[in-house]
Amino acid sequence: MAAPRVFRPAARLLSSRLASTPLRPAFTQTACAPSILRARGYASESGTKEVTVRDALNEALAEELESNQKTFILGEEVAQYNGAYKVTRGLLDRFGPKRVIDTPITEAGFCGIAVGAALAGLHPICEFMTFNFAMQAIDQIINSAAKTHYMSGGIQPCNVTFRGPNGFAAGVAAQHSQDYSAWYGSIPGLKVVSPWSSEDAKGLLKAAIRDPNPVVVLENELMYGQAFPMSEASQKSDFVLPIGKAKIERPGKDLTIVSVSRCVGQSLTAAQELKSKYGVEAEVINLRSIKPLDVETIIASLKKTGRLMVVESGYPMYGVSSEIMALSMxxxxxxxxxPAARVTGAEVPTPYALGLENMSFPQEDTIVGQAAKVLRL
Structure with a gap:
């Protein structure tokens, strides 16, 4: 008997990709490559400026450290090395070693310190070099941070922010490519956000740091060096995005595509191809927030288009897409x-080989092909 379809996303890609060149080139730049350190450009006449996701996160951290003396950062290599991905570049020099703290390679230890500091009234920002390493501290995140406010009867808040790269990068194989969106999104007491653009990164991180509850900020390593236009309003120190509110990145009337993190960009590219190839106007929703989930925006879009597709890089079983499809029903x-459809990562530990890795995650042609099936084109 054939395997259930949900277990075979990679198999559907096999025939069309064996002889093709990889759609995503090998990621060869190092964390401190010159392109990462390039200066920001000047603002346009409208005030819009191109800013990388990395610099947007750095700006958010600097602004919050400046405005609130209770805020501090701790994690591996965040201080003297300027961060493994240079997100904390320059913060040690600006705020000193009591506000930007290098820790040993002990996730359970420094995450526990962060949670304890939050329970004592401080507002720590705990950086994981990758959320795969947060597996060592998942007890602290869930049993200590997420549950204390409820178990104390609302007396004890826990203002702590957990941030770092989430999901697959490039060539880092199975143990460093896991997506924790569904993991943490299923836990009561945690808020979970996942930015795509530079405005997302800055606005959501600032909201997370200011929130009295524990917030998990799931970034994407492959997006750090990507530049996006930032409006004049988003460049100000008071710019904050609401947690729990999605954004319609591209309006449309024929198909609703709900996506998150890096897959938002892929969905926008696929939507443009659907327009040029079939004349289809797809609406692309950037979730921004995994929990709370903006169900109202999704259902309002579905009411307009009549068709729904969810795109994410997590596993198909018990994932974010599964929850969105259940809510749509x-x-x-x-x-x-x-019928609603989904495009997800394959049900397989992430391969190391580039070709197999490409087949294990959504690509633009996968999204276009699945959309064509939903639309019966």
Whole structure:
């Protein structure tokens, strides 16, 4: 008997990709490559400026450290090395070793210190070099940070921010490519956000640091060096995005594509191809927030388009896409004119080999092909 379809996302790509060149080139730059350290450009006449995701995060951290003396950063290589991905570049020189603290390679230890500091009234920012390493500290995040406010009867807040790269990067294989969106999104007491653009990165990180509850900020390593236009408003120190509110990145009327993190950009590229190839106007929703989830925006879009597709790089089983599709059945079934679909990572530990890795995660042609099936084109 054939395996269930949900277990075979990579198999559907095999025939079309064996002889093709990789769609995503090998990631060869180091964390401190010159391109990463390039200066920001000047603002345009409208005030818009191109800023990398890395610099947007750095700006958010600097502004929050400046405005709140209770805030500090700790983690591996965040201080003297300027961060493994240079997100904390320059902060040690500016704020000193009591506010930007290098820790030993002991995630359970320094995460526990961060949670304890939050329970004592400080506002720590705990950086994981990758969220794969946060597996060592998951007890601190869930049992200590997430549950204390409820278990104390609302008396004891825990203002702590956990941040770092999440999901796969390039050539880092199975133990360094896990996506924790669904893991942490399923835990009561945790808020979980995942930015795509530079404005997302700055606004969501600042909101996370100011939130009295523990917030997990799931960034993407492959996005750090990507530059996005930032409006004049988003460049100000008071710019904050609300947690729990999605953004419609591209309006449309024929198909709703819900996506998150790096897959938002891929979905926008796929939407443009759908327009040029089929004349389809796809609406692309950038979730921004995994939990709380902006169900209202998704259902409002589904009501308009009648068709739904979810794109994410996590596993298909029990994932973010599974939750969104279940909610669409619960709240938007009468609006659907076709079965909802999803494009996810493959049900397989992430391979090291580039070709196999490419087949294990959504690509633009995968999204276009699945959208064509939903639309019966």
């Amino acid at each position: 619960e709240y938007g079934f009468d609006y659907l004119t076709a």
